[in-house]
Amino acid sequence: MRKVRKTSFTAVASVIVVSGALIITSMAQAKPPRSETQVAQERAALMTAVAKGDDLWHSAKLGNNGLACANCHPDGSASNVHTWPKFQTNLGKVGTLREMINWCIAVPMQGRILESDSEEMIAMEAYATFTHRGVAIAPAKDEQHGAVPVKSGPGYPRH
Amino acid sequence: MNKISRRQFLGMTTKAGAATMFAGIFAPSASSMLGLGGVAEAATKKIKPFTFAVLTDAHLYDIADHKFDHILEKAVADVNSIKPRPDFVLYAGDLGQSGKKAELVKGKKILDKLKMPYKIIPGEHDYYLDMGKAWRKLFGDEHWSFNHNGVHFIGMNSILVPDFWTLKKLTPKERMHMMEELECHNCGAWGVGEKQLNWLARDVRRVSPDTPVVIMTHSPLWDYYPRWNFQTYDAPEIREILRKFDKVISIHGHVHQVVYNEIDNMRSCGLLSTSWPWPYPPVELEYPHIIQRRADPGDFEDGLGGHDIALNADFDAIVHWREFSDLLPDNIKKGLKV
Ligand SMILES: [Fe+2]
Ligand SMILES: [Fe+2]
Numbered sequence: 309m310r311k312v313r314k315t316s317f318t319a320v321a322s323v324i325v326v327s328g329a330l331i332i333t334s335m336a337q338a339k340p341p342r343s344e345t346q347v348a349q350e351r352a353a354l355m356t357a358v359a360k361g362d363d364l365w366h367s368a369k370l371g372n373n374g375l376a377c378a379n380c381h382p383d384g385s386a387s388n389v390h391t392w393p394k395f396q397t398n399l400g401k402v403g404t405l406r407e408m409i410n411w412c413i414a415v416p417m418q419g420r421i422l423e424s425d426s427e428e429m430i431a432m433e434a435y436a437t438f439t440h441r442g443v444a445i446a447p448a449k450d451e452q453h454g455a456v457p458v459k460s461g462p463g464y465p466r467h
Numbered sequence: 468m469n470k471i472s473r474r475q476f477l478g479m480t481t482k483a484g485a486a487t488m489f490a491g492i493f494a495p496s497a498s499s500m501l502g503l504g505g506v507a508e509a510a511t512k513k514i515k516p517f518t519f520a521v522l523t524d525a526h527l528y529d530i531a532d533h534k535f536d537h538i539l540e541k542a543v544a545d546v547n548s549i550k551p552r553p554d555f556v557l558y559a560g561d562l563g564q565s566g567k568k569a570e571l572v573k574g575k576k577i578l579d580k581l582k583m584p585y586k587i588i589p590g591e592h593d594y595y596l597d598m599g600k601a602w603r604k605l606f607g608d609e610h611w612s613f614n615h616n617g618v619h620f621i622g623m624n625s626i627l628v629p630d631f632w633t634l635k636k637l638t639p640k641e642r643m644h645m646m647e648e649l650e651c652h653n654c655g656a657w658g659v660g661e662k663q664l665n666w667l668a669r670d671v672r673r674v675s676p677d678t679p680v681v682i683m684t685h686s687p688l689w690d691y692y693p694r695w696n697f698q699t700y701d702a703p704e705i706r707e708i709l710r711k712f713d714k715v716i717s718i719h720g721h722v723h724q725v726v727y728n729e730i731d732n733m734r735s736c737g738l739l740s741t742s743w744p745w746p747y748p749p750v751e752l753e754y755p756h757i758i759q760r761r762a763d764p765g766d767f768e769d770g771l772g773g774h775d776i777a778l779n780a781d782f783d784a785i786v787h788w789r790e791f792s793d794l795l796p797d798n799i800k801k802g803l804k805v
Protein backbone atom coordinates (compact mmCIF):
# COMPACT_ATOMS: atom_id res chain seq x y z
CA MET A 309 0.00 0.00 0.00
CA ARG A 310 2.63 2.46 1.05
CA LYS A 311 4.67 1.55 -2.00
CA VAL A 312 1.81 2.35 -4.38
CA ARG A 313 1.25 5.77 -2.89
CA LYS A 314 4.89 6.64 -3.14
CA THR A 315 4.90 5.61 -6.77
CA SER A 316 2.00 7.80 -7.80
CA PHE A 317 3.49 10.73 -5.91
CA THR A 318 6.70 10.40 -7.86
CA ALA A 319 4.79 10.30 -11.13
CA VAL A 320 2.98 13.54 -10.33
CA ALA A 321 6.09 15.28 -9.12
CA SER A 322 7.93 14.39 -12.27
CA VAL A 323 5.66 16.56 -14.44
CA ILE A 324 7.65 19.73 -14.48
CA VAL A 325 7.77 22.87 -16.50
CA VAL A 326 11.01 24.36 -17.74
CA SER A 327 11.11 27.82 -19.32
CA GLY A 328 7.83 27.65 -21.09
CA ALA A 329 8.23 24.20 -22.63
CA LEU A 330 6.23 21.39 -21.18
CA ILE A 331 8.57 18.57 -20.35
CA ILE A 332 7.22 15.36 -18.98
CA THR A 333 10.06 13.51 -17.38
CA SER A 334 10.39 9.84 -16.75
CA MET A 335 7.07 8.10 -16.93
CA ALA A 336 8.86 4.83 -16.19
CA GLN A 337 6.64 4.13 -13.24
CA ALA A 338 3.40 4.41 -15.16
CA LYS A 339 1.77 1.09 -15.99
CA PRO A 340 1.72 -0.22 -18.61
CA PRO A 341 4.78 1.48 -20.13
CA ARG A 342 4.01 3.93 -22.93
CA SER A 343 6.26 4.21 -25.91
CA GLU A 344 7.89 7.50 -26.85
CA THR A 345 5.62 7.71 -29.89
CA GLN A 346 2.60 7.29 -27.70
CA VAL A 347 3.76 10.02 -25.32
CA ALA A 348 4.43 12.33 -28.26
CA GLN A 349 0.98 11.66 -29.69
CA GLU A 350 -0.68 12.35 -26.36
CA ARG A 351 1.23 15.60 -26.00
CA ALA A 352 0.29 16.62 -29.54
CA ALA A 353 -3.36 15.93 -28.73
CA LEU A 354 -3.15 18.28 -25.77
CA MET A 355 -1.55 21.01 -27.87
CA THR A 356 -4.25 20.61 -30.50
CA ALA A 357 -6.82 21.22 -27.78
CA VAL A 358 -4.84 24.24 -26.51
CA ALA A 359 -4.74 25.71 -30.04
CA LYS A 360 -8.45 25.10 -30.53
CA GLY A 361 -9.11 26.75 -27.17
CA ASP A 362 -6.91 29.68 -28.17
CA ASP A 363 -9.03 30.20 -31.31
CA LEU A 364 -12.29 29.97 -29.36
CA TRP A 365 -10.93 32.28 -26.66
CA HIS A 366 -10.32 34.90 -29.35
CA SER A 367 -13.55 34.31 -31.24
CA ALA A 368 -16.53 36.63 -31.11
CA LYS A 369 -18.70 33.72 -32.26
CA LEU A 370 -19.33 32.46 -28.73
CA GLY A 371 -21.12 35.69 -27.89
CA ASN A 372 -23.71 37.91 -29.50
CA ASN A 373 -22.36 41.40 -28.88
CA GLY A 374 -19.01 41.22 -30.64
CA LEU A 375 -17.04 40.41 -27.51
CA ALA A 376 -14.61 37.52 -27.14
CA CYS A 377 -13.08 36.10 -23.94
CA ALA A 378 -9.81 37.76 -24.98
CA ASN A 379 -11.40 41.23 -24.83
CA CYS A 380 -10.89 41.14 -21.06
CA HIS A 381 -8.53 38.17 -20.76
CA PRO A 382 -5.60 38.60 -23.19
CA ASP A 383 -3.20 35.63 -23.05
CA GLY A 384 -5.67 34.02 -20.65
CA SER A 385 -4.83 36.67 -18.03
CA ALA A 386 -7.17 37.20 -15.11
CA SER A 387 -8.89 33.88 -15.65
CA ASN A 388 -7.08 32.86 -12.50
CA VAL A 389 -7.20 29.19 -13.43
CA HIS A 390 -5.14 28.22 -10.40
CA THR A 391 -7.77 29.47 -7.94
CA TRP A 392 -10.74 27.27 -8.92
CA PRO A 393 -13.01 25.83 -7.61
CA LYS A 394 -13.90 28.72 -5.29
CA PHE A 395 -16.87 30.74 -4.15
CA GLN A 396 -17.55 33.13 -6.99
CA THR A 397 -19.92 36.01 -6.26
CA ASN A 398 -21.38 36.14 -9.76
CA LEU A 399 -22.09 32.41 -9.66
CA GLY A 400 -23.43 32.71 -6.11
CA LYS A 401 -21.81 29.43 -5.09
CA VAL A 402 -18.64 27.41 -5.11
CA GLY A 403 -18.10 26.91 -8.81
CA THR A 404 -15.57 25.71 -11.34
CA LEU A 405 -13.57 27.43 -14.05
CA ARG A 406 -15.89 25.90 -16.64
CA GLU A 407 -18.91 27.38 -14.92
CA MET A 408 -17.18 30.75 -14.88
CA ILE A 409 -16.35 30.49 -18.58
CA ASN A 410 -20.02 29.79 -19.23
CA TRP A 411 -21.04 32.70 -17.01
CA CYS A 412 -18.79 35.00 -19.07
CA ILE A 413 -20.28 33.66 -22.31
CA ALA A 414 -23.82 34.13 -21.00
CA VAL A 415 -23.54 37.51 -19.24
CA PRO A 416 -20.86 39.89 -20.56
CA MET A 417 -20.84 38.23 -24.00
CA GLN A 418 -24.59 37.54 -24.21
CA GLY A 419 -24.01 34.19 -25.89
CA ARG A 420 -25.19 30.61 -25.58
CA ILE A 421 -23.44 28.52 -22.98
CA LEU A 422 -21.43 25.43 -23.88
CA GLU A 423 -21.98 21.88 -22.66
CA SER A 424 -19.67 21.52 -19.70
CA ASP A 425 -17.97 18.41 -21.15
CA SER A 426 -18.01 19.53 -24.76
CA GLU A 427 -14.85 19.47 -26.83
CA GLU A 428 -15.06 23.27 -27.04
CA MET A 429 -15.23 23.78 -23.29
CA ILE A 430 -12.38 21.35 -22.62
CA ALA A 431 -10.31 23.15 -25.27
CA MET A 432 -10.99 26.53 -23.64
CA GLU A 433 -10.01 25.14 -20.26
CA ALA A 434 -6.88 23.61 -21.80
CA TYR A 435 -5.87 26.97 -23.30
CA ALA A 436 -6.54 29.00 -20.15
CA THR A 437 -4.71 26.48 -17.99
CA PHE A 438 -1.78 26.26 -20.37
CA THR A 439 -1.30 30.04 -20.17
CA HIS A 440 -0.80 29.56 -16.42
CA ARG A 441 1.63 26.64 -16.56
CA GLY A 442 3.96 26.67 -13.60
CA VAL A 443 1.70 28.92 -11.51
CA ALA A 444 1.11 27.35 -8.09
CA ILE A 445 -2.38 26.14 -7.30
CA ALA A 446 -3.92 28.59 -4.82
CA PRO A 447 -7.56 27.78 -4.03
CA ALA A 448 -9.74 30.85 -3.51
CA LYS A 449 -6.85 33.28 -3.89
CA ASP A 450 -8.66 36.55 -4.28
CA GLU A 451 -6.41 38.58 -6.48
CA GLN A 452 -6.06 38.96 -10.19
CA HIS A 453 -3.21 37.02 -11.70
CA GLY A 454 -1.43 37.59 -14.95
CA ALA A 455 -0.70 34.64 -17.19
CA VAL A 456 2.82 33.45 -17.87
CA PRO A 457 4.74 36.35 -19.47
CA VAL A 458 5.01 36.01 -23.22
CA LYS A 459 7.62 37.71 -25.35
CA SER A 460 6.17 37.01 -28.77
CA GLY A 461 4.26 34.45 -30.80
CA PRO A 462 1.27 32.53 -29.50
CA GLY A 463 3.05 31.78 -26.24
CA TYR A 464 3.32 28.04 -26.87
CA PRO A 465 4.60 25.84 -29.66
CA ARG A 466 1.89 26.06 -32.29
CA HIS A 467 2.07 24.62 -35.79
CA MET B 468 18.28 62.76 -3.84
CA ASN B 469 18.97 59.50 -5.59
CA LYS B 470 21.75 58.82 -8.02
CA ILE B 471 19.67 58.89 -11.17
CA SER B 472 18.24 62.36 -10.80
CA ARG B 473 21.56 63.86 -9.76
CA ARG B 474 23.21 62.40 -12.81
CA GLN B 475 20.43 63.73 -15.00
CA PHE B 476 20.59 67.20 -13.60
CA LEU B 477 24.33 67.38 -13.93
CA GLY B 478 23.67 67.02 -17.62
CA MET B 479 25.54 63.76 -18.04
CA THR B 480 22.65 61.80 -19.40
CA THR B 481 23.36 60.49 -22.84
CA LYS B 482 20.74 58.96 -25.04
CA ALA B 483 22.08 55.50 -24.30
CA GLY B 484 22.14 56.32 -20.61
CA ALA B 485 18.56 57.43 -20.68
CA ALA B 486 17.50 54.17 -22.24
CA THR B 487 18.97 52.16 -19.39
CA MET B 488 17.19 54.34 -16.85
CA PHE B 489 14.01 52.46 -17.49
CA ALA B 490 11.19 53.93 -15.42
CA GLY B 491 13.27 56.54 -13.58
CA ILE B 492 12.53 56.94 -9.92
CA PHE B 493 13.21 60.52 -9.01
CA ALA B 494 10.77 62.45 -6.86
CA PRO B 495 7.67 63.51 -8.74
CA SER B 496 7.25 67.16 -7.85
CA ALA B 497 9.04 70.00 -9.62
CA SER B 498 9.86 71.69 -6.31
CA SER B 499 11.88 68.70 -5.12
CA MET B 500 14.29 69.22 -7.99
CA LEU B 501 15.26 72.62 -6.70
CA GLY B 502 17.44 71.24 -3.94
CA LEU B 503 20.25 70.36 -6.31
CA GLY B 504 22.41 73.44 -5.86
CA GLY B 505 20.62 75.40 -8.53
CA VAL B 506 21.49 72.92 -11.25
CA ALA B 507 17.85 72.55 -12.19
CA GLU B 508 15.59 75.47 -12.89
CA ALA B 509 11.89 75.37 -12.17
CA ALA B 510 9.56 76.32 -14.95
CA THR B 511 9.72 80.08 -15.15
CA LYS B 512 6.79 80.54 -17.45
CA LYS B 513 3.47 81.02 -15.73
CA ILE B 514 0.36 79.59 -17.28
CA LYS B 515 -3.25 80.58 -16.93
CA PRO B 516 -4.84 77.81 -14.85
CA PHE B 517 -7.42 75.65 -16.57
CA THR B 518 -8.92 72.18 -16.72
CA PHE B 519 -9.22 69.80 -19.64
CA ALA B 520 -10.90 66.40 -19.83
CA VAL B 521 -9.78 63.16 -21.45
CA LEU B 522 -11.79 60.20 -22.74
CA THR B 523 -10.58 57.13 -24.58
CA ASP B 524 -11.11 53.55 -25.77
CA ALA B 525 -14.87 53.35 -26.32
CA HIS B 526 -14.49 50.38 -28.72
CA LEU B 527 -17.90 50.95 -30.28
CA TYR B 528 -19.31 48.05 -32.27
CA ASP B 529 -21.50 48.35 -35.33
CA ILE B 530 -24.35 46.88 -33.29
CA ALA B 531 -27.37 48.99 -32.39
CA ASP B 532 -27.90 49.83 -28.72
CA HIS B 533 -24.63 48.19 -27.67
CA LYS B 534 -23.68 48.49 -23.99
CA PHE B 535 -20.48 50.36 -24.89
CA ASP B 536 -22.57 53.09 -26.59
CA HIS B 537 -24.25 53.80 -23.29
CA ILE B 538 -20.99 53.85 -21.35
CA LEU B 539 -19.49 56.43 -23.73
CA GLU B 540 -22.68 58.47 -23.47
CA LYS B 541 -22.41 58.33 -19.70
CA ALA B 542 -18.77 59.47 -19.83
CA VAL B 543 -19.67 62.37 -22.14
CA ALA B 544 -22.45 63.45 -19.76
CA ASP B 545 -20.01 63.17 -16.86
CA VAL B 546 -17.48 65.43 -18.62
CA ASN B 547 -20.25 67.92 -19.40
CA SER B 548 -21.06 68.05 -15.68
CA ILE B 549 -17.53 68.95 -14.53
CA LYS B 550 -17.33 72.34 -12.82
CA PRO B 551 -15.61 74.55 -13.69
CA ARG B 552 -16.18 73.41 -17.23
CA PRO B 553 -13.10 71.93 -18.94
CA ASP B 554 -11.79 74.17 -21.74
CA PHE B 555 -11.62 71.21 -24.12
CA VAL B 556 -11.57 67.42 -24.29
CA LEU B 557 -8.87 65.11 -25.66
CA TYR B 558 -9.75 61.68 -27.02
CA ALA B 559 -6.90 59.10 -27.05
CA GLY B 560 -8.05 56.59 -29.69
CA ASP B 561 -9.93 53.28 -30.15
CA LEU B 562 -13.25 55.03 -30.65
CA GLY B 563 -14.36 52.06 -32.80
CA GLN B 564 -13.66 48.33 -32.49
CA SER B 565 -13.21 47.03 -36.04
CA GLY B 566 -12.34 50.20 -37.94
CA LYS B 567 -15.77 50.41 -39.57
CA LYS B 568 -17.01 53.79 -40.71
CA ALA B 569 -20.34 53.12 -38.98
CA GLU B 570 -18.56 52.70 -35.63
CA LEU B 571 -16.65 55.95 -36.05
CA VAL B 572 -19.74 57.84 -37.22
CA LYS B 573 -21.63 56.56 -34.18
CA GLY B 574 -18.73 57.61 -31.95
CA LYS B 575 -18.54 61.07 -33.47
CA LYS B 576 -22.26 61.52 -32.94
CA ILE B 577 -21.83 60.79 -29.22
CA LEU B 578 -18.65 62.89 -28.86
CA ASP B 579 -20.40 65.78 -30.59
CA LYS B 580 -22.62 65.97 -27.50
CA LEU B 581 -19.64 67.35 -25.60
CA LYS B 582 -20.26 70.97 -24.67
CA MET B 583 -16.65 71.87 -25.40
CA PRO B 584 -14.36 71.33 -28.41
CA TYR B 585 -12.38 68.10 -28.63
CA LYS B 586 -9.20 66.87 -30.31
CA ILE B 587 -8.72 63.23 -31.17
CA ILE B 588 -6.05 60.76 -32.31
CA PRO B 589 -6.55 57.27 -33.79
CA GLY B 590 -6.07 53.91 -32.06
CA GLU B 591 -5.36 50.61 -33.79
CA HIS B 592 -9.03 49.66 -33.68
CA ASP B 593 -9.96 52.79 -35.66
CA TYR B 594 -7.41 52.29 -38.33
CA TYR B 595 -6.49 49.00 -39.94
CA LEU B 596 -9.59 48.31 -42.02
CA ASP B 597 -8.97 51.21 -44.41
CA MET B 598 -5.64 52.53 -43.04
CA GLY B 599 -7.35 55.46 -41.37
CA LYS B 600 -9.28 56.73 -44.38
CA ALA B 601 -12.69 56.95 -42.72
CA TRP B 602 -11.12 58.26 -39.52
CA ARG B 603 -9.28 61.09 -41.32
CA LYS B 604 -12.41 62.03 -43.21
CA LEU B 605 -14.31 62.41 -39.95
CA PHE B 606 -11.62 63.84 -37.70
CA GLY B 607 -8.81 65.32 -39.82
CA ASP B 608 -5.08 65.05 -39.13
CA GLU B 609 -3.60 62.12 -37.22
CA HIS B 610 -1.08 64.40 -35.53
CA TRP B 611 -1.44 67.97 -34.41
CA SER B 612 -0.35 70.53 -31.86
CA PHE B 613 -1.85 73.64 -30.37
CA ASN B 614 -1.16 76.11 -27.59
CA HIS B 615 -3.60 76.81 -24.80
CA ASN B 616 -3.09 79.25 -21.93
CA GLY B 617 0.67 78.86 -22.20
CA VAL B 618 0.74 75.05 -22.53
CA HIS B 619 1.85 73.27 -25.72
CA PHE B 620 -0.39 70.30 -26.56
CA ILE B 621 0.71 67.55 -28.97
CA GLY B 622 -1.24 64.60 -30.36
CA MET B 623 0.34 61.82 -32.43
CA ASN B 624 -0.59 58.54 -34.10
CA SER B 625 1.49 55.88 -32.29
CA ILE B 626 -0.10 52.75 -33.76
CA LEU B 627 1.78 52.53 -37.07
CA VAL B 628 3.33 49.13 -37.87
CA PRO B 629 5.45 47.99 -40.80
CA ASP B 630 3.41 46.32 -43.55
CA PHE B 631 2.71 42.73 -42.47
CA TRP B 632 -0.26 42.21 -44.82
CA THR B 633 0.93 42.66 -48.43
CA LEU B 634 3.24 39.66 -48.57
CA LYS B 635 0.67 37.51 -46.82
CA LYS B 636 -2.00 38.80 -49.21
CA LEU B 637 -4.34 39.61 -46.36
CA THR B 638 -7.65 41.33 -47.05
CA PRO B 639 -8.29 44.60 -45.21
CA LYS B 640 -10.75 42.71 -43.01
CA GLU B 641 -8.18 40.02 -42.16
CA ARG B 642 -5.61 42.70 -41.39
CA MET B 643 -8.04 44.50 -39.11
CA HIS B 644 -9.03 41.26 -37.43
CA MET B 645 -5.40 40.52 -36.58
CA MET B 646 -4.85 44.01 -35.20
CA GLU B 647 -7.98 43.69 -33.08
CA GLU B 648 -6.22 41.10 -30.93
CA LEU B 649 -4.17 42.62 -28.16
CA GLU B 650 -1.79 39.65 -28.41
CA CYS B 651 -1.50 39.78 -32.21
CA HIS B 652 1.19 37.26 -32.98
CA ASN B 653 2.41 38.69 -36.26
CA CYS B 654 1.61 42.40 -36.26
CA GLY B 655 4.85 43.80 -34.92
CA ALA B 656 5.56 46.68 -32.56
CA TRP B 657 3.91 50.07 -33.01
CA GLY B 658 5.42 53.48 -33.28
CA VAL B 659 4.87 56.96 -34.66
CA GLY B 660 7.35 56.46 -37.50
CA GLU B 661 9.99 58.69 -39.02
CA LYS B 662 7.63 61.17 -40.66
CA GLN B 663 5.95 62.05 -37.40
CA LEU B 664 9.28 62.15 -35.56
CA ASN B 665 10.49 64.76 -38.05
CA TRP B 666 7.24 66.65 -37.67
CA LEU B 667 7.60 66.60 -33.90
CA ALA B 668 11.17 67.88 -34.03
CA ARG B 669 10.06 70.74 -36.30
CA ASP B 670 6.99 71.41 -34.18
CA VAL B 671 8.88 71.95 -30.93
CA ARG B 672 11.99 73.60 -32.41
CA ARG B 673 10.82 77.11 -31.60
CA VAL B 674 8.95 76.23 -28.40
CA SER B 675 11.01 77.46 -25.44
CA PRO B 676 12.19 74.83 -22.90
CA ASP B 677 10.24 76.40 -20.05
CA THR B 678 6.97 75.82 -21.90
CA PRO B 679 4.82 73.13 -20.27
CA VAL B 680 4.10 70.29 -22.70
CA VAL B 681 1.28 67.73 -22.75
CA ILE B 682 1.60 64.92 -25.30
CA MET B 683 -1.16 62.43 -26.08
CA THR B 684 -0.58 59.11 -27.86
CA HIS B 685 -2.66 55.95 -28.00
CA SER B 686 0.09 53.71 -26.62
CA PRO B 687 2.43 54.39 -23.68
CA LEU B 688 5.69 56.24 -24.39
CA TRP B 689 7.57 53.72 -22.25
CA ASP B 690 8.22 49.98 -22.41
CA TYR B 691 5.44 48.68 -20.22
CA TYR B 692 4.52 45.32 -21.79
CA PRO B 693 5.54 45.19 -25.47
CA ARG B 694 3.70 41.90 -25.96
CA TRP B 695 0.40 43.82 -25.78
CA ASN B 696 1.82 46.90 -27.45
CA PHE B 697 1.85 48.62 -24.10
CA GLN B 698 4.79 50.43 -25.72
CA THR B 699 5.76 52.69 -28.62
CA TYR B 700 8.95 51.48 -30.30
CA ASP B 701 10.24 54.95 -31.09
CA ALA B 702 9.28 56.42 -27.72
CA PRO B 703 13.00 56.86 -26.85
CA GLU B 704 13.31 59.19 -29.86
CA ILE B 705 10.16 61.07 -28.83
CA ARG B 706 11.47 61.47 -25.29
CA GLU B 707 14.80 62.67 -26.68
CA ILE B 708 13.10 65.36 -28.81
CA LEU B 709 11.09 66.49 -25.77
CA ARG B 710 14.05 66.23 -23.37
CA LYS B 711 14.74 69.98 -23.53
CA PHE B 712 11.48 70.80 -21.76
CA ASP B 713 11.31 71.23 -17.99
CA LYS B 714 8.32 68.95 -17.73
CA VAL B 715 6.31 66.85 -20.15
CA ILE B 716 3.04 65.17 -19.23
CA SER B 717 2.28 62.15 -21.37
CA ILE B 718 -1.26 60.77 -21.44
CA HIS B 719 -2.08 57.58 -23.26
CA GLY B 720 -4.99 55.25 -23.95
CA HIS B 721 -4.78 51.59 -25.02
CA VAL B 722 -3.99 50.17 -21.55
CA HIS B 723 -7.59 50.55 -20.27
CA GLN B 724 -6.30 51.00 -16.73
CA VAL B 725 -4.82 53.36 -14.17
CA VAL B 726 -1.04 53.25 -14.47
CA TYR B 727 1.71 55.78 -13.87
CA ASN B 728 5.38 56.06 -14.76
CA GLU B 729 8.24 58.56 -14.95
CA ILE B 730 11.24 58.66 -17.24
CA ASP B 731 13.50 61.69 -17.27
CA ASN B 732 11.30 64.79 -17.60
CA MET B 733 8.23 62.80 -18.71
CA ARG B 734 5.39 61.73 -16.40
CA SER B 735 3.04 59.23 -18.01
CA CYS B 736 -0.55 58.56 -17.08
CA GLY B 737 -2.51 55.58 -18.43
CA LEU B 738 -6.21 56.17 -18.92
CA LEU B 739 -9.45 54.38 -18.15
CA SER B 740 -11.49 53.10 -21.06
CA THR B 741 -15.25 53.20 -21.49
CA SER B 742 -15.39 49.57 -22.70
CA TRP B 743 -13.58 47.04 -20.50
CA PRO B 744 -10.58 47.14 -18.15
CA TRP B 745 -7.46 45.25 -19.24
CA PRO B 746 -5.77 43.18 -16.54
CA TYR B 747 -2.35 44.38 -15.39
CA PRO B 748 0.32 42.52 -17.37
CA PRO B 749 2.77 40.23 -15.55
CA VAL B 750 5.52 42.80 -15.00
CA GLU B 751 6.68 44.73 -12.00
CA LEU B 752 5.64 48.39 -11.86
CA GLU B 753 7.72 51.28 -10.55
CA TYR B 754 4.55 52.81 -9.10
CA PRO B 755 2.51 49.83 -7.92
CA HIS B 756 0.52 52.05 -5.57
CA ILE B 757 -1.01 53.89 -8.54
CA ILE B 758 -3.21 51.13 -9.92
CA GLN B 759 -6.91 50.41 -9.70
CA ARG B 760 -8.43 47.50 -7.81
CA ARG B 761 -9.72 44.46 -9.57
CA ALA B 762 -13.05 44.86 -11.36
CA ASP B 763 -16.20 42.80 -10.79
CA PRO B 764 -17.04 41.16 -14.13
CA GLY B 765 -20.72 41.35 -13.19
CA ASP B 766 -20.62 45.15 -13.01
CA PHE B 767 -20.20 46.41 -16.57
CA GLU B 768 -19.11 49.87 -15.42
CA ASP B 769 -16.41 48.66 -13.05
CA GLY B 770 -12.98 50.05 -13.84
CA LEU B 771 -14.30 52.38 -16.52
CA GLY B 772 -14.63 56.14 -16.68
CA GLY B 773 -13.16 59.42 -17.88
CA HIS B 774 -10.63 61.95 -16.61
CA ASP B 775 -10.07 65.58 -15.89
CA ILE B 776 -6.69 67.22 -15.54
CA ALA B 777 -6.42 70.54 -13.74
CA LEU B 778 -3.34 72.67 -14.36
CA ASN B 779 -2.24 75.46 -12.04
CA ALA B 780 0.00 78.45 -12.78
CA ASP B 781 3.18 76.44 -12.08
CA PHE B 782 2.13 73.55 -14.34
CA ASP B 783 1.37 71.26 -11.45
CA ALA B 784 -1.24 68.94 -12.88
CA ILE B 785 -3.84 67.18 -10.78
CA VAL B 786 -4.97 64.11 -12.69
CA HIS B 787 -8.40 62.77 -11.72
CA TRP B 788 -9.37 59.31 -12.89
CA ARG B 789 -13.16 59.71 -12.85
CA GLU B 790 -13.95 56.05 -12.36
CA PHE B 791 -17.67 55.23 -12.39
CA SER B 792 -17.30 52.75 -9.55
CA ASP B 793 -15.11 52.64 -6.51
CA LEU B 794 -11.91 50.91 -7.60
CA LEU B 795 -9.36 53.69 -7.11
CA PRO B 796 -6.94 53.32 -4.21
CA ASP B 797 -7.31 56.02 -1.52
CA ASN B 798 -4.06 57.76 -2.49
CA ILE B 799 -5.40 58.85 -5.87
CA LYS B 800 -9.10 59.25 -5.10
CA LYS B 801 -8.68 63.01 -4.86
CA GLY B 802 -6.35 63.07 -7.84
CA LEU B 803 -2.65 62.54 -8.43
CA LYS B 804 -0.29 65.49 -8.55
CA VAL B 805 2.10 65.06 -11.46
FE1 LIG C 1 -8.40 50.10 -26.54
FE1 LIG D 1 -5.71 50.15 -28.47
